[in-house]
Amino acid sequence: MAIVPRFDQLPIPPANAAEYNTVCQFCNVGCGYKVYVWPVDESGDVAATTNAFKLDLSKPQPALAGQSYTETMHSITVGKDGRQYHVVIVPAMNSPINQGNYSYRGGANALTVWSLDRGTQDRLTYPLLRVGDQFQAITWQDALALIAGVIKGIRDRDKNDDNIAVKCYDHGGSGAGFEDNYGAGKLFFDALSVKHIAIHNRPAYNSEVWGSRERGVHELNYDYSDARLADTVVLWGANSYETATILYTQHILANIQGATVAEKRKAFDQGEPAEPGYLIVIDPRKTSSYTVAETVASNQVLLLQPNFGTDYILAHAIARVVWERSYYDLDYLKARTDMKLFEEYKQKNLKLDKKYADFMAEAERITGVPKAKIEQAADWIAKPKAGKFKRRTLTIYEKGIIWNMKNYDQVAALVQLAVLTHNIGRPGTGCGRQGGHQEGYVRPPAPTPGSIYNGGPPVNVDKFLIGGKGKFYWVIANDPYLSTPNNQIFRKRIHERTTKLTKALGESGEAATIQGRIDAILKALYSDPDALFMVVQDIYMTETARDAHLILPAAGWGEANDTSINCNSRLLRLYEKFMDPPGEAKPDWEIFKLVGEEIAKLYRAAKQNDVAAKFEFGKNWKTDEDVFLAGAQEFKDNQVSEEDEATLEAENYKGVTYAFLKQKGQEGIRTPVRRDPKTKNLVGTLRRYTSKFGTADGKFKWYATDNWEGYPAEVAKYLDGTKAKEYPFWVTTGRIQHLWQSTYHDRHLPEREIANPLPYAEINPDDAKKLNIQSGDLIEIYNEEGNAIYMAYVTDAVKPGTIFMVMYHWRGTSNSLVSGYTDSKTTIPWYKGTRANIRKVGNPPTFIQLTASTLQQNKFN
Numbered sequence: 001m002a003i004v005p006r007f008d009q010l011p012i013p014p015a016n017a018a019e020y021n022t023v024c025q026f027c028n029v030g031c032g033y034k035v036y037v038w039p040v041d042e043s044g045d046v047a048a049t050t051n052a053f054k055l056d057l058s059k060p061q062p063a064l065a066g067q068s069y070t071e072t073m074h075s076i077t078v079g080k081d082g083r084q085y086h087v088v089i090v091p092a093m094n095s096p097i098n099q100g101n102y103s104y105r106g107g108a109n110a111l112t113v114w115s116l117d118r119g120t121q122d123r124l125t126y127p128l129l130r131v132g133d134q135f136q137a138i139t140w141q142d143a144l145a146l147i148a149g150v151i152k153g154i155r156d157r158d159k160n161d162d163n164i165a166v167k168c169y170d171h172g173g174s175g176a177g178f179e180d181n182y183g184a185g186k187l188f189f190d191a192l193s194v195k196h197i198a199i200h201n202r203p204a205y206n207s208e209v210w211g212s213r214e215r216g217v218h219e220l221n222y223d224y225s226d227a228r229l230a231d232t233v234v235l236w237g238a239n240s241y242e243t244a245t246i247l248y249t250q251h252i253l254a255n256i257q258g259a260t261v262a263e264k265r266k267a268f269d270q271g272e273p274a275e276p277g278y279l280i281v282i283d284p285r286k287t288s289s290y291t292v293a294e295t296v297a298s299n300q301v302l303l304l305q306p307n308f309g310t311d312y313i314l315a316h317a318i319a320r321v322v323w324e325r326s327y328y329d330l331d332y333l334k335a336r337t338d339m340k341l342f343e344e345y346k347q348k349n350l351k352l353d354k355k356y357a358d359f360m361a362e363a364e365r366i367t368g369v370p371k372a373k374i375e376q377a378a379d380w381i382a383k384p385k386a387g388k389f390k391r392r393t394l395t396i397y398e399k400g401i402i403w404n405m406k407n408y409d410q411v412a413a414l415v416q417l418a419v420l421t422h423n424i425g426r427p428g429t430g431c432g433r434q435g436g437h438q439e440g441y442v443r444p445p446a447p448t449p450g451s452i453y454n455g456g457p458p459v460n461v462d463k464f465l466i467g468g469k470g471k472f473y474w475v476i477a478n479d480p481y482l483s484t485p486n487n488q489i490f491r492k493r494i495h496e497r498t499t500k501l502t503k504a505l506g507e508s509g510e511a512a513t514i515q516g517r518i519d520a521i522l523k524a525l526y527s528d529p530d531a532l533f534m535v536v537q538d539i540y541m542t543e544t545a546r547d548a549h550l551i552l553p554a555a556g557w558g559e560a561n562d563t564s565i566n567c568n569s570r571l572l573r574l575y576e577k578f579m580d581p582p583g584e585a586k587p588d589w590e591i592f593k594l595v596g597e598e599i600a601k602l603y604r605a606a607k608q609n610d611v612a613a614k615f616e617f618g619k620n621w622k623t624d625e626d627v628f629l630a631g632a633q634e635f636k637d638n639q640v641s642e643e644d645e646a647t648l649e650a651e652n653y654k655g656v657t658y659a660f661l662k663q664k665g666q667e668g669i670r671t672p673v674r675r676d677p678k679t680k681n682l683v684g685t686l687r688r689y690t691s692k693f694g695t696a697d698g699k700f701k702w703y704a705t706d707n708w709e710g711y712p713a714e715v716a717k718y719l720d721g722t723k724a725k726e727y728p729f730w731v732t733t734g735r736i737q738h739l740w741q742s743t744y745h746d747r748h749l750p751e752r753e754i755a756n757p758l759p760y761a762e763i764n765p766d767d768a769k770k771l772n773i774q775s776g777d778l779i780e781i782y783n784e785e786g787n788a789i790y791m792a793y794v795t796d797a798v799k800p801g802t803i804f805m806v807m808y809h810w811r812g813t814s815n816s817l818v819s820g821y822t823d824s825k826t827t828i829p830w831y832k833g834t835r836a837n838i839r840k841v842g843n844p845p846t847f848i849q850l851t852a853s854t855l856q857q858n859k860f861n
């Protein structure tokens with residue numbers, strides 16, 4: 001018997017099925033999808049005229065080129081009218097990004113649909129109020145009154161909003177696009193003035209790429225077509241095969257296999273060589289992005305495995321080779337960059353007063369990368385092609401860089417190398433983030449500082465809360481009990497603090513009315529400064545939500561109209577609503593609007609009409625599009641020439657409407673959108689910085705980075721004396737293709753649970769042999785920060801002395817071991833590096849032997 005239900009035949013969408021355009025809810029690539037919805041008692045047929053695909057289904061679809069439709073692309077949901085509906089979500093053939101292709105994640109979009117006969121029935125459907133150890137369903141009216149009453153009570157006592165702490169997404173992804181982001185921004189930054197706010201995956205309100213932006217380069221600057229045109233693609237701390245799968249399989253792999261040479265000939269200058277591309281992977285691990293490419297084009301793939309935290313030194317070393325070998329264009333540098341600052345960069349980072357041999361010897365010692373490989377990388381990145389044509393190199397970086405030690409300097413070093421080699425702003429070039437999920441940032445200005453060079457660093461809200469500060473903690477669409485660094489300390493303290501309030505409310509006798517409860521909460525919060533009131537707003541019960549006092553049910557992907565851009569092209573599209581949210585769940589923007597209105601009522605009753613007016617920011621928001629259009633007002637006037645696109649915000653969509661996006665469909669429009677001064681038409685921006693950089697004078701700024709200073713105290717403590725022996729392993733962490741973000745959906749899908757019963761950790765065969773560990777064994781990984789029980793996966797993907805831990809799983813997280821260190825310039829954590837030891841706990845449990853997919857792979861003696 002199959003472990004999950006299988007079908008002999010899939011339901012066929014009838015010709016009159018409702019049809020919607022959408023974009024995959026998961027990763028940064030933003031593949032296009034089509035959705036078909038129709039009542040369960042109706043059916044299409046195989047004849048092309050009778051089904052919504054308009055295909056003759058009596059014949060097999062062409063292999064790898066036809067319309068895909070599998071069991072994981074179908075589900076059944078229930079509408080607000082009480083009827084059951086088939087929902088079919090298939091990859092869009094007309095999407096320029098995926099052209100009908102899909103990944104393991106995206107191919108299962110339909111499995112995440114709210115359905116009464118699947119694990120997604122666990123969705124939150126009503127507001128829930130904690131009474132003692134129980135969650136009771138309450139009305140939205142009572143939930144809103146409770147939040148509004150507590151917020152106003154805190155403001156009245158404090159005369160500021162400093163005791164209100166928030167943890168919220170700050171850009172799109174997974175159903176929270178421009179609309180929800182704008183709603184959050186209006187409530188927290190315009191109506192309230194919340195300083196203690198942290199972004200969903202980090203402890204502060206900050207950019208992960210200030211090191212690039214402050215030099216004039218926004219992190220989303222290339223197009224997916226550049227991955228097809230590049231002579232060389234560099235994946236630096238980005239494991240695209242796992243985390244940007246279609247970008248990798250459809251575009252990067254096609255390039256190195258030579259499938260895009262004809263496109264190169266068209267795009268390149270006359271006479272310029274156009275050949276299959278090269279791939280450089282830079283990562284402490286031999287990632288799947290390397291091994292997959294190696295199997296198809298081994299001579300065109302290079303792997304550099306720098307020591308932990310040393311990537312920025314490696315980038316400077318490659319830059320020094322570029323300088324020594326004159327792989328740069330001085331005229332370009334003079335015309336487009338700040339040459340005064342360039343002298344500082346040359347002196348501090350390229351260290352031209354140091355002999356080349358000495359410089360390279362030092363780089364080799366620090367990074368652990370042999371000089372010959374550094375020089376080879378420099379050749380592949382910048383050595384002019386035959387005929388003296390400049391090479392075209394696209395550098396894609398991600399969490400291996402931005403969640404590395406010294407976030408700011410790591411990002412800065414990469415973008416400097418790209419500008420030195422003129423690898424930004426030309427077809428086939430760019431230097432930007434791969435991205436984690438899609439993006440949709442539009443907000444009023446935040447009352448928080450920038451990097452250390454712009455009033456920062458921002459406040460570490462985790463430490464603020466751990467230290468007993470703050471009285472109200474609102475967590476929106478994220479699960480900090482899993483996702484925050486040093487998380488065992490964090491969750492222990494939040495549990496303690498929220499429990500103090502719960503106990504106080506119980507001791508005084510649970511209040512019978514909402515007003516009574518507001519009064520009791522405020523009394524408890526101001527009698528015990530350590531007590532904390534917590535609200536969680538999400539689509540499922542999360543680990544954090546179990547300690548909340550109030551839980552608000554939010555709508556998810558496809559349950560409201562939504563807009564976002566993808567990361568690899570800034571492609572803005574409309575994600576159409578195709579089903580109702582379950583129960584009384586609401587879109588986030590509507591929840592923020594309703595909370596604002598409820599607070600406004602209290603201020604009006606107190607005759608403070610001017611304050612009330614600020615909280616009525618959403619009074620004209622009737623539809624998703626109303627919020628989208630209101631958000632556009634935050635952007636600059638976009639009537640600028642193509643040459644001046646660098647002056648615009650990366651996500652500027654001023655002038656775009658839902659009707660415009662509907663008409664564009666999967667083609668979308670690339671932000672920043674401009675209104676062409678001559679034609680007055682809206683036009684997208686294919687790739688950025690072709691004429692100017694995003695600085696006041698349009699010139700790139702060469703602010704030099706720090707020198708190598710060794711490891712921060714939080715990790716250096718493990719490298720000396722007895723601790724070096726006690727914690728002999730370097731630990732790196734990361735995502736895998738089949739577990740998305742905090743696994744909020746995956747843990748509810750039987751297919752995922754069975755295939756991934758436990759989080760796993762990669763361990764080198766040499767280390768495994770010494771510790772008598774085999775794949776599937778249970779191991780405890782531990783250090784002074786915390787511990788986690790993982791399943792061993794023995795593989796040479798990691799070097800001896802290094803282990804790789806899957807980041808999030810419902811049975812454990814690498815964040816239990818990650819230190820509380822953050823970059824002093826940006827407050828970004830080092831999620832990807834610490835030290836630990838391993839203890840074998842036992843042999844694989846039977847249920848794991850039967851099902852865990854990783855046991856089938858890589859057998860070592």
Ligand code: SF4
Nearest residue numbers: 024027031103106246
């Ligand atoms: S690559 Fe990303 S966007 Fe595309 S189908 Fe997979 S998860 Fe979705």
